[in-house]
């Protein structure tokens with residue numbers, strides 16, 4: 001029986017309950033009709049709502065910005081939207097300029113950049129977009145690129161998490177290794193929302209910095225000759241390859257020292273500098289809005305209407321790539337606006353395997369001529385020690401395949417998945433894949449994860465069908 005969730009009123013902090021509960025993710029690959037949706041005004045209201053739902057036998061799932069491609073945020077129980085739990089709670093600075101900052105779990109990353117920037121701080125690495133909430137982003141292992149800078153969960157040093165009975169537990173990296181608190185921290189900082197609803201996240205952040213971004217069209221074969229050298233050629237290197245061509249766009253982001261950034265700031269403060277800056281901004285707008293979004297949408301619609309033209313479209317897209325160089329605050333160059341909707345599958349493969357993986361994708365594509373107007377993306381990450389991190393215990397390369405939202409993606413994604421799996425790849429928890437807990441057991445300490453889940457959530461309040469599939473049922 002489907003129940004609608006009753007409208008709770010806590011006199012001081014009324015919960016807001018959505019009139020309609022239907023929900024769909026950004027990529028239109030997952031939808032839900034939860035029994036209810038609540039938007040708690042503060043942590044106490046959140047704790048109260050979680051406890052009441054659990055007591056009534058409802059499952060509970062927090063939702064972030066809906067930017068996962070997998071049904072990871074889906075529930076038929078209570079969906080918790082933390083849009084009111086946003087903002088900065090505390091900043092603890094150190095002498096060296098780094099800091100620990102505590103932010104409320106529903107804070108969007110684009111909001112966080114400004115909160116941190118206003119205090120001379122920044123996250124050390126970010127993914128490709130900043131629409132996500134901080135809790136949603138860490139929960140699926142969102143990452144960027146760079147040989148020395150890990151994914152977002154590696155930047156988390158503490159969380160507050162609401163358990164089924166409404167208690168709020170603060171756990172952190174400072175808890176004794178092996179203690180129940182430390183183990184809860186491990187699954188809370190990257191655990192698909194399966195140990196509770198995060199109300200706050202504490203991050204290790206660094207002094208605000210600028211990046212120099214160099215984009216260049218290059219040949220795929222040059223990358224394939226020595227992928228490691230490419231990965232090491234910048235602090236944050238990534239590339240896009242257009243299937244059906246031998247062309248890639250390389251993107252090298254290097255962190256500027258404060259002196260370099262200041263010199264650049266001085267140069268652009270004069271009249272000549274301002275004119276150059278204006279030119280750069282106009283060019284950036286044309287590149288980012290017109291080429292990367294507007295024209296790209298047109299190209300994808302054309303490929304949808306006439307799939308046979310896709311190879312030609314890709315050749316034109318690859319030829320349209322031009323070299324450019326920019327300098328800007330880190331978050332502006334890490335993150336992009338993605339207005340053309342797509343589906344994505346991404347696997348973390350051992351870094352040593354990335355050349356072969358890309359070669360095999362190219363060979364499969366050559367054999368089949370599959371219409372794929374979206375590029376393949378390659379990024380890098382250092383080995384880390386987060387229990388459910390896709391980069392756990394091994395140097396990693398990420399290879400992502402995409403498909404335009406109006407085109408069928410199954411053949412391309414299935415072929416790519418077979419190649420990724422043969423390379424011992426691990427799927428991104430938030431991107432489309434077909435792996436199960438049995439497939440993933442040799443990659444992660446799933447028994448430990450299940451033990452922690454059973455301890456804090458014996459009734460499986462925070463489980464859903466996706467977590468049952470990929471982590472196994474914990475009850």
Ligand SMILES: Cc1cc2nc3c(=O)[nH]c(=O)nc-3n(C[C@H](O)[C@H](O)[C@H](O)COP(=O)(O)OP(=O)(O)OC[C@H]3O[C@@H](n4cnc5c(N)ncnc54)[C@H](O)[C@@H]3O)c2cc1C
Nearest residue numbers: 062064065066067068127128133136139142143193198430
């Ligand atoms: C255009 C686009 C670009 C992307 N780029 C990248 C990229 O560069 N790198 C990368 O790694 N990924 C990328 N992703 C994937 C995305 O970062 C992740 O899927 C991320 O989890 C989405 O965050 P969200 O806030 O939308 O969370 P949702 O997708 O809404 O939820 C994700 C998970 O977090 C849980 N959750 C949310 N809030 C809480 C909370 N308060 N407490 C407990 N659990 C919670 C949900 O229950 C769910 O399990 C991209 C996705 C899109 C659509």
